[in-house]
Amino acid sequence: QVQLVESGGGLVQAGGSLRLSCAASGRTFSGYTMAWFRQAPGKEREFVATIRWSSGITYYVDSVKGRFTISRDNAKNTVYLQMNTLKPEDTAVYYCAADSSRATYYDTTSYAYWGQGTQVTVSS
8 A cells, every 4th residue: 555645844934945755655666656746725736846766857847947856765765845945826735646657747647646735835
């Protein structure tokens, strides 16, 4: 049973930084695609960043390029999202997702496993 547990969310002022963690368990994740999505109140869940566990190849939504960095620690089975220069529009619940396929990485339907989410609030 795959389990994803996010942590690291909180309240931060605009311009600040946070690092989100996603602890993955239940199987070996080599070959998996890991991703971060976010959902603001009243909006659809949107893609933020993804990483291929084996290769380390990453993709980002344009709005976070240059500010966010996704990475993984093989020894800890953990995926991170380092978020710098945060803006009020980054406020959302952030979700970790995982899947063994190589389907469309920015599509929520491509991911079979989801964490419970962690709240990020950026004040102006």
